[in-house]
Amino acid sequence: xxxxxxxxxxxxxxxxxxxxxxxxxxxxxxxxxxxxxxxxxxxxxxxxxxxxxxxxxxxxxxxxxxxxxxxxxxxxxxxxxxxxxxxxxxxxxxxxxxxxxxxxxxxxxxxxxxxxxxxxxxxxxxxxxxxxxxxxxxxxxxxxxxxxxxxxxxxxxxxxxxxxxxx
Numbered sequence: 001x002x003x004x005x006x007x008x009x010x011x012x013x014x015x016x017x018x019x020x021x022x023x024x025x026x027x028x029x030x031x032x033x034x035x036x037x038x039x040x041x042x043x044x045x046x047x048x049x050x051x052x053x054x055x056x057x058x059x060x061x062x063x064x065x066x067x068x069x070x071x072x073x074x075x076x077x078x079x080x081x082x083x084x085x086x087x088x089x090x091x092x093x094x095x096x097x098x099x100x101x102x103x104x105x106x107x108x109x110x111x112x113x114x115x116x117x118x119x120x121x122x123x124x125x126x127x128x129x130x131x132x133x134x135x136x137x138x139x140x141x142x143x144x145x146x147x148x149x150x151x152x153x154x155x156x157x158x159x160x161x162x163x164x165x166x167x
Contacts, residue, residue: 018139019120024113024149025092027075028083031113031149033142038154040093040104042112045085058166062091062106069093070166071106077157083110097155098163105158105166116149118142123151 022033023042043064048071050060057076061068071091075083088111095104126138139151158166 018123018151019118021115021117022142022149022151023092023115025090025109026111026113027078027109028080031147032109033116033118033149033151034092034094034154035139035151036115038094038096040095043091043093043106045089045091045108054165055162059108064093064106067104069104069106071108072158072166073108074157075108075110094154096158096163098158099160103163105163107154107157116142116144118144118149118151 018035021036023036023039024031024033026032046062048060048062051058054060057072057074059071059073061070063069073082075081085108089108090112091106091108092112093104093106095102097103122143123140124143125140136156137152139153142149142151
């Protein structure tokens with residue numbers, strides 16, 4: 001098959017589409033990245049108002065400059081062991097697209113690392129094994145300095161129903 005007949009959703013097309021700037025962070029021993037365009041701000045951990053009858057990963061809400069932002073603990077959403085929050089724990093406020101609307105949520109991570117520019121040559125399609133994350137969450141695997149960073153599709157970490165239940 002020639003290049004012009006290649007399907008639009010080929011691995012090469014997906015890695016090219018996913019190249020760009022990413023905010024990297026850690027959860028446990030793993031490194032992750034979120035497209036910087038989705039990141040609104042990074043704040044330290046703060047008082048979170050718990051909302052009754054929410055899933056365990058939904059920690060509650062915060063008041064950020066008179067705006068109520070739902071907060072999820074990414075460790076718990078990804079079925080990782082809970083960890084006590086410390087001075088490196090951060091909330092990354094992201095804007096996600098769900099049910100045709102833009103919504104801001106805060107995600108709790110162990111620590112923010114850096115902003116990296118990741119080229120298409122450094123991105124591999126997601127592996128089909130060895131990860132505890134659903135493949136729908138993962139844009140690709142970035143190879144940076146002999147390490148792997150899992151690039152998340154933050155719009156798909158929560159389903160539309162989960163986003164609606166947080167509001």
